Structure formats: structure tokens, C-alpha cells
Amino acid sequence: QQQVKQSPQSLIVQKGGISIINCAYENTAFDYFPWYQQFPGKGPALLIAIRPDVSEKKEGRFTISFNKSAKQFSLHIMDSQPGDSATYFCAARGKSTFGDGTTLTVKP
Amino acid sequence: DTEVTQTPKHLVMGMTNKKSLKCEQHMGHRAMYWYKQKAKKPPELMFVYSYEKLSINESVPSRFSPECPNSSLLNLHLHALQPEDSALYLCASSHEREWQYEQYFGPGTRLTVT
Numbered sequence: 696q697q698q699v700k701q702s703p704q705s706l707i708v709q710k711g712g713i714s715i716i717n718c719a720y721e722n723t724a725f726d727y728f729p730w731y732q733q734f735p736g737k738g739p740a741l742l743i744a745i746r747p748d749v750s751e752k753k754e755g756r757f758t759i760s761f762n763k764s765a766k767q768f769s770l771h772i773m774d775s776q777p778g779d780s781a782t783y784f785c786a787a788r789g790k791s792t793f794g795d796g797t798t799l800t801v802k803p
Numbered sequence: 804d805t806e807v808t809q810t811p812k813h814l815v816m817g818m819t820n821k822k823s824l825k826c827e828q829h830m831g832h833r834a835m836y837w838y839k840q841k842a843k844k845p846p847e848l849m850f851v852y853s854y855e856k857l858s859i860n861e862s863v864p865s866r867f868s869p870e871c872p873n874s875s876l877l878n879l880h881l882h883a884l885q886p887e888d889s890a891l892y893l894c895a896s897s898h899e900r901e902w903q904y905e906q907y908f909g910p911g912t913r914l915t916v917t
């Protein structure tokens with residue numbers, strides 16, 4: 696049973712645009728929500744993470760928005776660049792808690 | 804040093820072979836993980852070691868045998884694999900005990916079973 700649902704499955708954005716990826720969870724015991732970025736042939740790398748006591752966290756062009764009441768969180772990539780083209784996974788702290796992933800393509 | 808290293812990068816093995824994957828970290832992490840990842844899928848948890856003891860086995864077939872010789876090393880011994888076992892095998896580590904907040908992943912071993 697998948698505990699974190701992610702959408703969309705794929706996303707195409709023009710260079711300079713905003714990329715938005717959404718995730719929803721059910722288990723209110725989750726206390727840490729990371730996003731991982733994975734390039735082809737590489738392992739996932741932690742990109743940014745948030746705890747449920749804050750509604751937003753920003754690191755450079757990457758922002759997580761967190762809605763505790765809706766049990767949803769999202770990743771926003773501002774000024775998207777071709778180098779951001781990768782697969783993004785949302786997750787929650789615990790086993791078997793990765794989303795299915797979103798393949799982001801940023802067109803030049 | 805925030806690096807998890809894995810060797811080999813690529814491995815091709817026949818169904819009757821025995822091989823091993825190796826993972827190493829020097830961050831002082833006491834939890835280490837093996838994941839299997841198929842193309843266009845999220846990582847799928849296989850095993851978790853906490854303080855060098857196996858704490859989670861996600862019903863993985865016995866042809867996969869993990870080993871944690873010390874706090875820095877994690878091995879995955881492979882024997883009599885099937886073609887459907889072909890995948891990217893990822894090692895990860897985190898602080899102190901399983902499911903500590905940040906997991907650091909290695910680059911993976913691309914395994915092909917022929």
C-alpha cells in the first residue's frame with residue numbers, strides 16, 4: 696500500500712518557468728518530508744526537506760509548500776533550467792514511503 | 804565527507820554465478836539500507852541494518868544475502884539470480900538508527916542478470 700501519492704507522472708516546462716510537483720499522504724504520524732532528485736544512472740540525492748511544523752521552506756530556487764490540514768505538500772522549482780531535468784521523488788520518513796516519481800523535462 | 808560509495812558500478816552475471824555488491828560510508832552513520840530500483844520506479848526497500856544488526860528484511864528472496872561486517876561497510880551477496888532481478892541496486896545510510904531524517908544514497912550498482 697503506497698503511503699505517498701505523487702503527481703504528475705511527467706512534466707514539461709519551458710526554461711525560466713515554474714515547475715510544480717504535488718504529493719499527498721495519509722499517515723499523520725509522518726514528521727519529515729524530503730524531496731529527492733535523481734539523474735539517470737545516479738542515486739537519489741536529497742534536495743530539500745520540511746517538517747510539519749512549518750508551512751514553507753525555501754532553498755535557492757527550490758521551495759516546499761506544506762499543508763498539514765490537507766495532508767499535502769508540493770515542490771516548486773522557480774526559474775527552471777535544463778539542468779533541473781531529472782526525476783523527482785517525494786517521500787516521508789519511514790519505510791516504503793517514496794512517491795512514484797515525476798520526470799521533469801525543462802526545454803531550452 | 805558526505806559520500807556513500809558503491810562498487811562495482813556495473814555488474815553482469817549469469818544465473819548460476821555468485822557475486823557481491825559493496826557499499827561503504829565514512830560519515831559515522833549507524834543505519835544502512837539496500838534498495839532495488841527498476842527503471843522509472845521509486846527505490847524499493849530490501850534490507851535495513853541498524854548498529855550492524857539486520858532490523859528489516861522486506862521479504863526479500865534468499866538469493867539475496869546482506870552482510871554488515873562493520874559500521875562502515877555493507878555487502879549484498881548474490882547467488883542464483885533471475886533475469887527479473889536486473890535493476891539498479893542502491894545503498895543508503897543515515898544517522899544512528901533507521902529512518903533518521905536524511906538518507907544519503909550511493910550512485911548504485913547497475914546489475915544485469917543474463
